[in-house]
Amino acid sequence: MTQLAVDIQSVVKRYAGHVAVRDLSLQGPVGAVYGLLGPNGAGKTTTIRMLLNIIAPDEGRISVLGVPNTTKDVLDRVGYLPEERGLYKKMQVRRLLRFLGELKGIRGAEADRRIDYWLDRLSLRTSEKDWGAAKVDELSRGMQQKVQFIGTLLHDPDLVILDEPFSGLDPINAQALKDTVLELRKRGKTVIFSTHLMDNAERMCDAVCIIARGEKVLDGAVSHVRAEAGSNHIALGLDGVATDQVAAVLADESLVRRVDDSSRFFEIELADGANAQELLRRLVDAGAVVQRFEKVQPSLHQIFLQKVGASGIEDGMSGHG
């Protein structure tokens, strides 16, 4: 058995009036990138907060890096980027980072060395300007996110937990984040992140867990999850917008169970017993100019919609996932 970076066993968390997490178990192996997927209000943030011992579960056990997460100092080896980003606005960036480092047991010259490394790496310190000497509220939103990210990684944690890391990131910062996550993995670190952006999860994660309404819907390696979800999926690309005739074919329930319509690109789940060849023939007959027609494994996005559906999103729930 491979060593587990996180091991959540039958965890329950109740709040007055509702259950945020019910009987959740999940295992994240060391050295993997693990995605925690789910709609808003699914219990992602609650789960992550329990992992970090910020709140205690009502039932169940949680281990982090091989020991219970209440063990002294084990959380010093964990880095956390909360969904609600926040920094002391009036503090100088460098002093703030030193403080965050000290909270994780990194201090003195070692802390300064690492701060310099990260400021350089994320271009917060260039030959023209050292943003480390500026106050946090003088920084742009994007730069503040970089600072927060440095704070998460400054102590070189073995386990990195990112709650909705992509929310509010511009494309450049999002790319920098992806690169960093993959580099962490290369160095044998474990990364767990929650997201509702399936594209990112699909590209970056080794394994995922989909939760909805506080319960696990499915989990496992991404390749395994996708293979399991069946092979009766078709990726269809059209030249030009679908005509009414083409739309009529796609709406035929004897052929198509579900279609994800992105105007010129369609992800189609065939109906039981339907034949891909038959679908292609009907489409061509309807006058579609087909650019791509391919049998594919379903995307995580499809699987998510399939498993969770619209019903998985609790009515009126919002806020922390």
Place this chain on the structure above:
Amino acid sequence: MDKVFAVMKREYMERVRSRWFIFATVFGPLLMGVLLFLPGWLASRSQSRSDATDIVIIDASGAALGARIGDALVAGGGNRPVVRVVEPSAIVQAESTATKEVIAKQRQGYLLVDALTVAGERARYSGRNASTLPDMRRIEDGVRGAVLSLRFEQAGLDAQRVQALSKIKLDMTTERLSERGRGGGGENSVFLAYAVAMLLYMSIVLYGQAIMMGVIEEKTQRVAEVVVASISPEKLLAGKVLGVGSVGLTQQVVWIGSAIAMLQLKGPIANALGIATVSTFTLPTVSILTGLSLLVFFLLGYTLFATLFAAAGSMVSSTQDAQQVATPLTLLIVPSLLLLAPVLLEPNGTLARVFTIVPFTAPILMPVRMSLTNVPMLEVLASIALLVLSCLAAVWVAARIYRVGVLMYGKKPSMSEVMRWVRVSR
């Protein structure tokens, strides 16, 4: 413990660096200096001015009292006042002439003396400087002295001799005497008690509120979650209370230190400023035991209120709501001020004895009482013991509220919700 220290260090460094702290720390001693030296300086200025002698004396006494008053006033420096001897029937005429001169700014004012003045009953002064106390005192002293010398002379005593004999400059010094011996002036110990009360009250309110605002700021800026992922809320709370407390102590060391220095060096400073007389206030002698218990009461009182303020701050999500939760706490502190006067008047009365034991008023009132009188050791110890217990209870409750509250956003929780936070630890 390292983490508590990290939080403490951050709180301390960020606050000590703030403009507000530097301003208040420098401004305090400055204000003290002004209070100490300004009266002397003003007095020395007004004495060198000649307003008090730049007057008209309307003498309707028929006994040449005006000339005597003029002599007495000139003895203190300045020009000789103009003396106009008139018949009692011409007083009205003389007054209206003098009034015109005052309005035309030729004179500061006029003094009217008549037979009633000689009888020792009254004199009347009207002038621009009628509200200048040193001037009025000088004129009054002058009149009194003149009447006295006139009477002695009428009684057949030698004027020179009378003057020599009646010249008395008396200052009464006061001293506290108790079974523990002599020490400090009586007036001074009231002053000290008052200063102690104000210092304690201000630092408890100011720094208690500073902690509350700090907690709310951490919430509104969403920093709290990052921090509590690395340190338990209890340790965070402890670090904050210690850090802000150290800021308060630093400020007080500066204030008290400069007060002592100023009082010790007031002679040389006054000379440098060219001031002859400085307030007679001298440094009260504070025994080491009193000093120590002052420190103990400050620390305990601060801890009690600071933890409660922190808990209150963790309950709300915006500074607008802060006042609402701070009000009940303020109501616990304000009685200390309301009871200050009764305790000063009767430091061993029942009221004083009761409220120096009650934990919420003891931190301020007990030191006040101790600087006024000798409080039985048993009462001091009982007060401290009760305060320590209250502190422990407050820390326990505050830590539980803080642990839940610091991550709670949105609506201000109801009292019953807060009670549940306390019962269920997290």
